[in-house]
Amino acid sequence: MDLVVILIVVAVIIAVEVPLMWRKKLIEELWVFSFLLLLGTFFGVINAFHIPVSNPLGWMIFIYKPVADMVNAWLA
Amino acid sequence: MKRRALLLCVVILIQLFVTGCWSRRELNDLAIAVGIGIDKIGDQYQVSAQVVLPSQIAGSKGGSPQSPVNLYKATGNTVYEALRKITTLSPRKIYISHLRILVLGEDLAKEGISSVLDFMSRDTDTRNDYFIVVAKDTKAEDTLKILTSLEKIPAVRLFSSLETSEKQWAPTSTVTLGTLITELVSKGKNPVLTGVVINGNVDVGQTQKNVETVDSPTELKYSGLAVFKEDKLIGWLNPEESKVYNYLTNKVKSTVFYIQCPEGKKVSLDVFEAHSKIKGSMHNDNPEISIEQHIESDIGEVQCRNLDLTNPKTITELEQIANHKVVHLFETTIKKVQQEFKSDIFGFGEVIHRSNPQAWKKLKDNWDQTFVNLPVSVKTDIKIRQLGKVTNSFLEEMK
C-alpha cells in the first residue's frame, strides 16, 4: 500500500518536471534530477517496507566520539 | 486562464488538508472528566472519573432530573491501564484535558504518591491547571460522588472552594502538578497537599436528596494540610498550623485571626497583606534560619468593652499582643513539624541552598535529619492600619 503511494508520487514528480527539461534540452539537469529521484525512491522504499535501520547516524557518532568524550569528561 | 483554473484546483485541494481531519476527536465521542480519583486496592490502582453530562448542565427543559455528573471507575495494574479500562463501562473515551481536581486516596498517599504522578505528567492531554488534594478518612472515589448545590459540577466546586479558601481563609493550599513534582524532586523542601473530608453519609450524599434540602446532609469540606516525607503521607496539620505554612510560603492573600485584648475578650484582625522573608545562614558549619514576617491588617471585629481605638497607644498595644501571639504560633508549629514530622515542608533547605550553595552540597543528602534541630528565629512585624467603618465599639457605651 505504501509502495503504491511512493510510486504515484514518483510518477507525479516525473510528469511535472521531465517535460520541461526535455524541451529545453537540459541534459545535465536531467542526470542530477534522476540521481536525486533515485535516492528519494530508495529511501521511500525503505520506509514503505518498514525496513529497520538501527543506527542511521552511526557515521556521525563514529567521527565525533573522541571529541564528545573529551568534552564530556572535562566539562560534565 | 489555464493557470487560474489550476490555482483554483490547488486552493480547493488545500482546503481538504487544512481542516485537520486525520486524527480528529469528535466532541460527542469524548467523556469530559472533571475529577479523577485514585485509590489503591491491594496491588492495583482504582481510578474513578467524574464525568460531566452536558445535557443536565445546559439547563434544558424537561426530562427527569438526573445527576449532572456520572462516576465511572475501573481497576488496573497501572493508572494508564485503569483509565483505559473505563471504556468498558463508559460509552466514550475519557478526556482529561478539562480536569479540575485530582483526589488521591489516603491509603495511596501513605504508600507513596509518586508512582501515579508520572502518568499525569507524561500524557499529552493533561495540563497544569488542576489541583491535587488528598482524601482524608475516606476513599477518593467517595469524594467524587457527593452532589453539591450552588455549583452543579462537584469537581468544579472542589476546585473553586480550594482556590477561594486559600485566598480568603488560608488554611488550605492549592497545589498543581508542576509544583508537586518540583517539591518531590527537591531535597530542600517536602510537599504538602490539602485534605478533603466528607461530613455526613456518602450514600445520602450521592443522591438528589443532598441538594434538595436547605441544609445538605452530606458535605465536602477541606481540612488541614497533609504533611509528606519524600512521597509518603505521614501526618496532618490542624487549620492553625496550616496557616503558618501558608504564611511562611507566602501564599496568604487575606485571612482573619483573633487576639485577646487586655481584659480577656477577643479582637479580630483582618489581614490584607502578608509577606515573609526567610534568610538562611551558616554558623560554624551549622545552618540557621531567621524568619521575618510582615503582616498588614485592619481591625475587623471588637468584642472587648474597654478598648479605646482612637488612642494610638491602644493600637500599638494590640500590635504587640498580635506579635506575641503570632511568634508563639509560628514557633510552636515549626517545632512540631521539626520534631513530630521531621520533614522540611517549609523549604528551609532550599533557602540554605540559595544562600550558601557550597555548604548545601554537604547538607543536602541528610537534610531531614539536620532539619530536626535546625535553629529557627522568628520575628514578626504586624501593623494595624484601618478600623473599618466605625471607631470605638458601641460595646463601650453599653450599660
Add this chain to the structure above:
Amino acid sequence: MLEKGKLSTRQLTILVMLLTIGDSILVIPPSTTHYARQNAWISTLIGMVIGLLAIYMYSRFIKLYPKLTLIEAIQKAFGKWLGTVLSLMTLMFFLIVTVGSMREVSDFVIAEMLPGTPIPPILTLFILIVIMATRLGIEVLGRTGEIFTPMIIILFLILTVAIVPQMDIVRILPILEDGIKPVLRGSISITAYTFLEPVVFLMVLPYVSQQQKITKGLLLGCLLGGTIIFLTLTVSILVLGPDLTTRDIYPSYNIARRISIGGFFERVEALIALQWMLTLFIKVTLFFYAFILGLSQLLKLKEYRVLTLPTGLILVSLAPIIAPNFTYYNTVFDNYWVYYVITFGLVLPLVLLGVAMFRRALSKDLKSQN
C-alpha cells in the same frame, strides 16, 4: 545566473533573526538546562559572544571571497578535486540539517498537537511549501520573512508578558553554584544550534543588494535572535524551574499552556505554536535552498528548480529513518550533532579564511620579490 533575486539589508537581518530562533526556541531549553541547570541563561550569553565572533568571521569572508557563495568559494580555495569533495561534504551537511529540522517539526506536531496523525502527510504538507518557497527564489523568502516577523514578535511578546505573574525570581538562584564548567557544557549546544547555523547565509550573501551593509545586517539579526532565545530560556527557568525545564520535552509549549489572564485568555498554546512553526519553516527553507543552490553551482547547472521535488522526496523519506526513536535522536543531538555543526559552522569558514589570507600573503611575497 541561477538566482536573480536580490535581498535588502532589512530582509537579511530578518532572515538571520528568524534562523537564529529557528528550532532553538523549542529544543534548546531542555538541552542547555540539562547541564547548566538554573544558570542556563549564562550559557546563552556565552553562546552569543561566540556568535558575534562567527559573524565577524563571515564578514571577513565577504572581503576575501567577494560575490562568491560558500560552495563557489570552496572550489576557488581548494581547486577541482579537493574542492569538489569538500563541497559535497558541505552539501551533505545542509541536507542533514534539513532532515534533522524536519524530524523536529514532525516530532513536535505529533507529540503535542496532532497525536494520531502519521508522519509522512505532515512532512509532505510542510515540504511542499518549502519547495514552493525555494522555487520562487531568495527574494521571495526575504519578503516572506518580512511579512511573518510582526506576527512572530507579537506572539513572542504575548507569551512572555502573559506569563509574568507565574514567574518566581528565586528559581534562577543560586548563581554558578557548581562553577563555570556545567555552564560551558550547556553553552555548546546553544553556540552550535543557535549561533553557528547562520553559516548557511554564506550561500546567500552575494545576492544582497547593498554589499557594504552586510555585516551590520548579520550582526543585528544575530543579536535580535539571540535576545529572543535568551528571553525564552530565562522565562522557562523562571516559570518552571530548572528541573521541569529539563524534564519536559518542549518546555516552551508547557509554558504556553499555563497562560491564564483574567480567567478567559486561556488555552492559547496553539497560537504560540504558530510562531514556532514559522521560524522552523524559515530554517528548513534556508538549508533546503542552500543545498539545492549549492548542488547546482557545484555541477554548473543552468536551472535549479527542477531539483526541488526529488530532494523533497528524499527529505520526506529520510526524516522518519534518521532516528529510530526519540531517545536516539536526543542523544545524538546533545552529544555528536553539535560538533558536526561546529565543524561546518566554525571550522570550515576558518579554514577558508586561512587559505585566502595565506594566498594573499604568498602573492604579496611574490610581488615584492619581483
